[in-house]
């Protein structure tokens with residue numbers, strides 16, 4: 001099948017999936033009252049989903065993987081190229097999912113690598129778009145490790161758009177504000193039931209539910225936390241337990257050097273930049289219907305203080321050390 005046709009089909013499926021997930025979130029919400037244009041919606045959409053993805057795709061494929069291919073092209077060995085496309089997709093899905101489970105778990109246990117992952121946990125209102133919030137370094141590492149083997153081993157060119165489509169579909173599903181009962185399937189396929197807990201601000205889940213697509217990694221490696229109820233609807237039940245910048249560039253700066261935004265406000269240039277986003281947001285908020293927009297944003301100088309995480313009483317078998 002011509003590559004352009006594959007791209008058209010995968011893009012069409014993806015747009016239908018987005019509409020389906022958005023409708024599902026409205027029909028059966030995990031947290032009731034979460035607005036469509038919730039806090040951080042525009043950063044996740046404009047910066048993380050559109051701008052960052054666009055530039056990182058060029059960087060990863062043209063400036064990292066292409067030079068690698070010139071040095072280590074293994075396609076002549078036909079390791080995978082003789083397999084049917086479906087088997088190739090499953091093979092890379094499975095192997096990359098194991099890698100991402102292990103790396104994700106490592107990021108939660110390593111202070112240095114946590115700095116490239118905390119952005120993903122910073123949202124207090126998690127929905128289908130929230131999964132796009134990932135630090136530049138995290139994306140470069142993960143997507144290079146994801147797509148380089150596909151190209152270097154000479155897989156069918158169709159595998160890349162199919163795999164990218166599945167990544168996006170799973171990302172939207174597991175972060176979707178959807179109340180879903182997976183039944184026995186929850187032991188195999190990851191879902192909001194487990195992954196939304198991973199975004200909760202509880203000590204018990206800081207080292208739990210690392211899986212992306214296949215939840216069996218968490219069951220296999222005993223890192224599942226599934227108490228049978230939701231984390232709660234209060235903002236302090238979600239996200240990080242410490243203050244984290246709301247601005248895309250400040251979020252990346254924060255991973256390099258910790259700073260207190262309130263103290264930096266004494267500098268005129270910082271104050272101007274810091275207040276630019278709330279000013280733009282208030283213009284956008286006024287232009288949108290009130291029922292779709294998020295609750296009133298905190299004034300720049302009155303940032304919400306996030307309380308310490310509220311410890312639940314975990315079930316005995318779910319306590320993770």
Ligand SMILES: [Zn+2]
Pocket residue numbers: 104108117120121198
């Ligand atoms: Zn995580």
Ligand SMILES: [Zn+2]
Pocket residue numbers: 120131175195198199
């Ligand atoms: Zn997530």
